[in-house]
Amino acid sequence: xxxxxxxxxxxxxxxxxxxxxxxxxxxxxxxxxxxxxxxxxxxxxxxxxxxxxxxxxxxxxxxxxxxxxxxxxxxxxxxxxxxxxxxxxxxxxxxxxxxxxxxxxxxxxxxxxxxxxxxxxxxxxxxxxxxxxxxxxxxxxxxxxxxxxxxxxxxxxxxxxxxxxxxxxxxxxxxxxxxxxxxxxxxxxxxxxxxxxxxxxxxxxxxxxxxxxxxxxxxxxxx
Amino acid sequence: xxxxxxxxxxxxxxxxxxxxxxxxxxxxxxxxxxxxxxxxxxxxxxxxxxxxxxxxxxxxxxxxxxxxxxxxxxxxxxxxxxxxxxxxxxxxxxxxxxxxxxxxxxxxxxxxxxxxxxxxxxxxxxxxxxxxxxxxxxxxxxxxxxxxxxxxxxxxxxxxxxxxxxxxxxxxxxxxxxxxxxxxxxxxxxxxxxxxxxxxxxxxxxxxxxxxxxxxxxxxxxx
Ligand SMILES: [Zn+2]
Ligand SMILES: [Zn+2]
Ligand SMILES: [Zn+2]
Ligand SMILES: [Zn+2]
Numbered sequence: 206x207x208x209x210x211x212x213x214x215x216x217x218x219x220x221x222x223x224x225x226x227x228x229x230x231x232x233x234x235x236x237x238x239x240x241x242x243x244x245x246x247x248x249x250x251x252x253x254x255x256x257x258x259x260x261x262x263x264x265x266x267x268x269x270x271x272x273x274x275x276x277x278x279x280x281x282x283x284x285x286x287x288x289x290x291x292x293x294x295x296x297x298x299x300x301x302x303x304x305x306x307x308x309x310x311x312x313x314x315x316x317x318x319x320x321x322x323x324x325x326x327x328x329x330x331x332x333x334x335x336x337x338x339x340x341x342x343x344x345x346x347x348x349x350x351x352x353x354x355x356x357x358x359x360x361x362x363x364x365x366x367x368x369x370x371x372x373x374x375x376x377x378x379x380x381x382x383x384x385x386x387x388x389x390x391x392x393x394x395x396x397x398x399x400x401x402x403x404x405x406x407x408x409x410x411x412x413x414x415x416x417x418x419x420x421x422x423x424x425x426x427x428x
Numbered sequence: 429x430x431x432x433x434x435x436x437x438x439x440x441x442x443x444x445x446x447x448x449x450x451x452x453x454x455x456x457x458x459x460x461x462x463x464x465x466x467x468x469x470x471x472x473x474x475x476x477x478x479x480x481x482x483x484x485x486x487x488x489x490x491x492x493x494x495x496x497x498x499x500x501x502x503x504x505x506x507x508x509x510x511x512x513x514x515x516x517x518x519x520x521x522x523x524x525x526x527x528x529x530x531x532x533x534x535x536x537x538x539x540x541x542x543x544x545x546x547x548x549x550x551x552x553x554x555x556x557x558x559x560x561x562x563x564x565x566x567x568x569x570x571x572x573x574x575x576x577x578x579x580x581x582x583x584x585x586x587x588x589x590x591x592x593x594x595x596x597x598x599x600x601x602x603x604x605x606x607x608x609x610x611x612x613x614x615x616x617x618x619x620x621x622x623x624x625x626x627x628x629x630x631x632x633x634x635x636x637x638x639x640x641x642x643x644x645x646x647x648x649x650x651x
Contacts, residue, residue: 352570
């Protein structure tokens with residue numbers, strides 16, 4: 206199976222030593238033309254998956270979630286798709302439910318995002334965090350966002366990682382350490398598990414959006 | 429010098445092994461009453477530093493930045509203070525310019541933030557990232573936010589770390605590794621360096637706010 210963006214690594218800790226540090230075509234150190242997005246895996250995903258209303262997600266078999274033309278390989282499991290942002294399962298998860306949230310447009314670093322994109326990133330980081338926690342049952346997690354090669358950024362299209370952290374110490378220190386550090390335990394996403402997981406996350410995103418709307422209505426009623 | 433919240437650690441990697449993992453009164457595993465904020469160092473900071481307009485920050489000698497009563501110890505170097513959020517230099521920085529951005533109100537995890545707070549967190553993460561990069565001259569950085577003990581959260585009041593990552597490999601692999609992992613190289617904030625650094629960050633935050641307002645005015649003119 207082709208795996209043309211397994212450079213989509215995750216945590217700060219993934220760059221623990223310079224010898225482990227992956228250098229390749231996506232290395233931001235060698236790509237400066239921010240309009241050259243043809244090789245960007247996240248731009249490819251953004252171009253194929255059109256926006257939908259997160260409060261009313263399409264069913265898993267909807268055309269919108271199953272594009273015929275230009276579908277990236279390996280398969281993408283979208284959990285959010287708005288006019289400004291796209292969220293999807295990491296193809297090499299550190300844990301079940303590891304998702305990425307990126308701008309739809311190609312923005313190399315967080316500081317390249319527009320003010321409107323920044324607001325939406327803040328909004329949906331909370332929504333996605335809640336959705337991932339409820340969908341996985343794991344209520345501890347990290348949010349990580351890397352900018353530049355020295356900060357371990359590999360795909361030069363800004364993205365946040367949301368990484369569930371199940372309590373692993375009972376399984377022994379080795380597994381705990383390797384999972385925390387992003388070494389060894391990363392595996393290709395299991396596509397059979399991924400489809401229902403992504404569907405569940407989309408459903409819970411919708412729940413959280415409804416809760417947010419209710420809370421806002423209550424706040425307005427108080428004024 | 430008293431250092432009553434040096435538990436304010438930073439990166440995901442800080443919890444590399446369970447033996448290194450600090451357990452103390454701020455462990456979210458043992459504090460569930462989110463209204464008991466008397467022991468929370470970030471609530472203390474929030475209560476002492478009142479909001480100001482980030483686009484027009486007070487001078488370093490202003491009373492607002494030098495509260496007489498209730499000032500936390502060690503000294504706090506505020507870089508942002510709005511009705512919803514507070515930003516300040518980490519008291520045990522992983523690198524020069526390491527700042528924290530938290531909600532003014534006590535919110536244990538990101539998912540406890542309100543919708544309005546989430547929007548502001550997104551907005552000011554970009555602004556603070558830009559300000560820290562310009563103030564330090566270091567243009568690679570990580571954004572890290574930990575939720576829960578299994579994710580290495582120590583202070584149970586939600587906060588984002590913005591951590592500049594100077595290119596350290598030229599100084600040898602040992603220094604690079606220890607800085608990336610948040611072990612060994614953390615030192616107490618140098619208060620003499622901190623005051624002018626915080627002032628510079630406040631100034632650049634104001635610059636970025638003006639740039640944001642100009643970009644918005646241009647966008648509106650186009651419509
Ligand atoms: Zn990444
Ligand atoms: Zn891109
Ligand atoms: Zn922290
Ligand atoms: Zn607090």
